Amino acid sequence: MTQSRIALVTGANKGIGLEIARKLAEAGVHVLLGSRNGARGETAAAGLIDAGLAAECLHLDLDSAETIAAAAATIKARFGRLDILVNNAGIFGSGDAAPGKASIEAVRRVMEVNFIGTLAVTQAMLPMLRAAPAPSVVNLSSSMGSLAENADPEAPYYSQRFVGYNASKAALNMLTIQLHEELKDEGIKINSVSPGFVKTDLTGYGEMTAEEGARLPAEYALHAEVSGRFVEPEGTTPW
Ligand code: NAP
Numbered sequence: 001m002t003q004s005r006i007a008l009v010t011g012a013n014k015g016i017g018l019e020i021a022r023k024l025a026e027a028g029v030h031v032l033l034g035s036r037n038g039a040r041g042e043t044a045a046a047g048l049i050d051a052g053l054a055a056e057c058l059h060l061d062l063d064s065a066e067t068i069a070a071a072a073a074t075i076k077a078r079f080g081r082l083d084i085l086v087n088n089a090g091i092f093g094s095g096d097a098a099p100g101k102a103s104i105e106a107v108r109r110v111m112e113v114n115f116i117g118t119l120a121v122t123q124a125m126l127p128m129l130r131a132a133p134a135p136s137v138v139n140l141s142s143s144m145g146s147l148a149e150n151a152d153p154e155a156p157y158y159s160q161r162f163v164g165y166n167a168s169k170a171a172l173n174m175l176t177i178q179l180h181e182e183l184k185d186e187g188i189k190i191n192s193v194s195p196g197f198v199k200t201d202l203t204g205y206g207e208m209t210a211e212e213g214a215r216l217p218a219e220y221a222l223h224a225e226v227s228g229r230f231v232e233p234e235g236t237t238p239w
Contacts, residue, residue: 006079006132007221008071010034010060010121011089013044015200016140019214020086020221025053027222029084034060034071034121036089062089062117072124082128084221087118087172088140092202098161107164114168119175129188136224138217139176141192141237145169146230148238173230173239180228189224193217194232 007024011017012033025031025048033048033055035041041057048055058074061067075082093110095103122137129135144166149155160166176192183190198213199206206213216233230237 004028004030004054005083006030006032006075006081007084007086008032008034008058008060008075008082008125009086009088010062010118011036012086013037013040013057015202016195016198016210016213016217017086017088018044019210020088020218021055022048022051022053022211023214023218024084024086024221025055027218028054029222030054030079032056032058032071032075034058034089036061036063036067060089060121062113062121065120068120068124071121072128075125075128080128081131082125083132083135085122085125085129085135085137086140086217086221087121087138088217089117090114090140090168090202092162093164096162096164099163102163107167110164110168111171114165115171115175118172122175122179130186135188136221137179137188137190138221138224139172139190139192140217141172141176141194141230142166142169143194143232143237145171145173145192146237146239176230177228177239184227189220189227191220191224191227192230192237193220194230194237196233 009021012021013035021031045057060071093106095106195213197206198208
């Protein structure tokens with residue numbers, strides 16, 4: 001059995017997830033790149049392996065209970081534990097908008113992936129996290145999920161009215177708070193980490209590269225000293 005720490009990063013075939021996977025692997029962690037698309041996941045993993053890093057692709061679709069169960073069974077059988085879980089996979093739904101005009105189907109889809117899917121993965125991985133000596137969970141959140149900032153006209157993303165996406169990240173933050181309270185006596189660290197405003201396929205534009213956006217989530221995955229927090233590159237984010 002490998003002595004390296006074992007990490008699972010969901011949605012790791014591109015964007016911020018791939019760069020988080022790279023940073024964890026560069027720190028000596030054996031990284032499982034969760035990917036719903038096998039070919040893209042294998043290509044991403046091959047890029048890390050070619051750079052001399054310990055990485056492999058793991059089929060994982062947040063919409064599929066079967067792939068989640070199979071991924072958990074594989075991790076249990078191969079490693080017996082999971083030191084780091086980075087819940088990175090997420091979508092922005094086309095048709096999402098302000099509450100008065102958002103597509104209900106778009107809102108349902110984004111909640112299903114960003115919240116329900118992430119909760120399902122986290123539940124499935126809990127037994128392996130509990131088996132690790134100092135486990136850490138990072139939920140990729142957004143200041144757009146801050147209830148306080150949605151109600152603050154001075155907040156930077158106050159004008160970004162996407163009821164589905166914003167609610168999905170607020171719900172993800174609820175997972176962070178409740179899981180922290182549920183597990184705090186077991187030594188599991190769990191935090192909501194906002195990467196910043198990053199140019200990826202999800203946004204199409206942004207102030208940071210995916211590598212820059214991966215820095216804070218990777219730091220919390222590798223060295224979390226606190227738990228139950230909501231942070232962004234500028235500091236603490238209000239819930
Ligand atoms: P991205 O480049 O679009 O990457 C999203 C990743 O999630 C892809 O690997 C995608 O896989 C995967 N994914 C989507 N639905 C999935 C599903 N059902 N099952 C498994 N994987 C799925 O986006 P990103 O900007 O890097 O976003 C990563 C995370 O950061 C998201 O949670 C996002 O909300 C969060 N975030 C981003 C920003 C930003 O400025 N970019 C800001 C705040 C928070 P496919 O290739 O198969 O689609």
